[in-house]
Amino acid sequence: MNKRSQNIITIIVGVLIIVVVVFRLISNKKNMEKELDNLISYERIVPVEVYKVSLDSFSNVTNEIGKFVPQTVVPIISEAQGKVTALYVKTGDFVKKGQVLAEIDKEVISSQLTTAKTNMDNAERDMNRLKILSEGDAVTKQQYEASVLNFQNAKATYTALKKSTDDTKVRASISGYISDKTVENGSLVSPGMPLMTISDMTRMKFETRVSEEIVNTLKYGQRVEIYTESSKNLSGSIKEIDIKSDESGKYKVTVDINGGTSDLKGGMSARMKVKSDKTKKSLVIPRKAVVGSIESGDVFIVLGDSVKIRKVSAESINNEKVVIKQGLSDGETIVLTGQINLTEGTKIKVINK
Numbered sequence: 001m002n003k004r005s006q007n008i009i010t011i012i013v014g015v016l017i018i019v020v021v022v023f024r025l026i027s028n029k030k031n032m033e034k035e036l037d038n039l040i041s042y043e044r045i046v047p048v049e050v051y052k053v054s055l056d057s058f059s060n061v062t063n064e065i066g067k068f069v070p071q072t073v074v075p076i077i078s079e080a081q082g083k084v085t086a087l088y089v090k091t092g093d094f095v096k097k098g099q100v101l102a103e104i105d106k107e108v109i110s111s112q113l114t115t116a117k118t119n120m121d122n123a124e125r126d127m128n129r130l131k132i133l134s135e136g137d138a139v140t141k142q143q144y145e146a147s148v149l150n151f152q153n154a155k156a157t158y159t160a161l162k163k164s165t166d167d168t169k170v171r172a173s174i175s176g177y178i179s180d181k182t183v184e185n186g187s188l189v190s191p192g193m194p195l196m197t198i199s200d201m202t203r204m205k206f207e208t209r210v211s212e213e214i215v216n217t218l219k220y221g222q223r224v225e226i227y228t229e230s231s232k233n234l235s236g237s238i239k240e241i242d243i244k245s246d247e248s249g250k251y252k253v254t255v256d257i258n259g260g261t262s263d264l265k266g267g268m269s270a271r272m273k274v275k276s277d278k279t280k281k282s283l284v285i286p287r288k289a290v291v292g293s294i295e296s297g298d299v300f301i302v303l304g305d306s307v308k309i310r311k312v313s314a315e316s317i318n319n320e321k322v323v324i325k326q327g328l329s330d331g332e333t334i335v336l337t338g339q340i341n342l343t344e345g346t347k348i349k350v351i352n353k
Contacts, residue, residue, distance in 0.1 A: 048338035049352040050302055053328050056284040061318060062217065062274040064253075066208025068264050070199040074174050078189040079167040080104045087185050095172045095198065104189060106168040113165050116158040123151040176200040179266075204257055204264045206236060208272050209250035213315075215241060218274065224255055225273045234259065234270075283324040289336050290314060294322050300335035300342050302350075307335060309344050 082105040089101050127147040134144040180197040183189060206226055210218070218238055226234040240254035255272065290297040294314040300307040312327030328334070335342065342348070 045347045045349050046338055046341045047351045048300075048307075048342070048348045049336040050333050050350050051286060051289055051336040053283055053285055053324070053330060053332045053334060055281045055330055057281050062210070062214050062272075063316075064208045064210050064214070064272045064274075066206055066253075066270060066272055068204045068257075068266060068268045068270060069207050070176070070201055070266050071203035071205050072174060072176070072200040074176075074198050075194050076101065076170060076173070076196045076198060078104070078170065078193045078195055079191055080106075080109075080164060081190045082106070082108075082168070082188070084183055084185055084187045084189060087183065089178050089181070089196070091178055091181050091196075093178045095175065095178060097172055097175045099172045100169050101172055101178075102170040102183065102195065104168040104170070106165055109161060109164050109168065113158070113161040116154070116161045120151070120154040120158045123147070123154040127151040170195060172198055174198055174200055199266060201264075201266065204266070205239070206255040206257060206270060206272060207252060208255075209246065209248075209252050211250060212245070215251040215253070218253060222274065226255070226257065227271045227273065228264075229269060232263075238274075283328055283330060284317065284321050285314075285324060285328070285334065286336060287316070287320055287322050289334050290322060291339050299328065300339055302333040302335060302348070305349075306345050306347050307342055 084102055085105050086103040087101075089095060095101065127144075127150070130139055130144045130147045133139040134141060176198040178196055179199055181195070183195050189195065218241055220238055220241065222238045224236055224238060226236060228234065234257055236255040236257045238253060239256045240252075242252040245251050253272075285299075287294065289299055290312060291300075292298055294316060297312055297314070298309050299312050301310050310327055313325045314322040314327075315325055316322050335348070336352075338348075
């Protein structure tokens with residue numbers, strides 16, 4: 001075999017080796033791509049639990065945050081004008097009905113009262129004297145009647161000044177605790193000016209504000225439960241429901257508290273729970289099926305072997321269930337668990353029946 005023949009054989013063997021290697025590489029690549037496709041296909045199938053939406057009967061339970069306020073709160077208003085010469089109370093003091101809280105300068109009005117008393121006494125003596133004289137026809141009837149009118153005017157003046165003098169002593173109109181004090185010794189006050197407030201803390205009431213939807217489910221006398229921050233549970237009944245909303249569209253609801261409330265203070269927060277007397281049928285689903293806020297959240301609708309995201313609006317019934325207001329229909333199937341791994345169109349495998 002000559003050298004040329006050996007070279008040809010070497011080339012042919014080399015080509016064959018290259019062909020074999022290329023063929024093996026192509027085969028391996030196809031196998032790898034097949035395995036990768038299988039792996040990707042497997043990863044896209046997410047195991048989930050599902051829930052079928054249906055109508056359910058329930059009693060609506062309302063939870064609203066509010067605060068305690070004194071049953072009776074009385075503003076103390078000045079009825080005199082002048083300078084405060086004495087102040088006997090401070091914020092937080094307990095006072096009894098009729099107790100003197102402050103005194104206002106009465107020097108000028110006392111002088112006027114003394115003069116008015118003298119004028120009234122003189123007018124009364126003149127009236128009595130002319131009465132005797134009129135009985136003996138010593139004076140005319142008109143003169144006597146004029147003396148009576150003069151006495152009545154003098155008495156009215158004295159009575160008004162006597163009240164004004166009494167008003168210089170500011171007294172408690174109820175028993176309770178002092179708050180919102182706005183004056184100090186030396187302050188100038190005038191009629192109609194608020195000086196302080198007295199709150200009767202022995203009886204408290206609960207106040208909250210509710211939406212239009214909620215207010216229509218409440219009624220006078222309805223029983224409610226009150227839960228305080230200190231875990232003390234109270235009961236009561238609805239006493240007042242405003243017929244007009246405030247600027248935010250909320251209606252004030254007032255609740256009378258049953259039993260003692262002496263350990264409560266005005267302004268303490270609490271939660272009111274009201275269970276509706278009526279039952280109604282609505283679309284009810286588990287709370288955990290809703291991703292995000294229940295007012296505007298998302299649910300995953302099951303469509304065959306994949307899912308679709310849909311926006312829903314719901315309202316809480318309790319910690320576990322919500323009632324759907326918008327977004328779902330009776331009979332639809334939704335994802336209950338496994339949402340964290342889902343996006344629009346993700347393939348799923350249902351693991352509960």
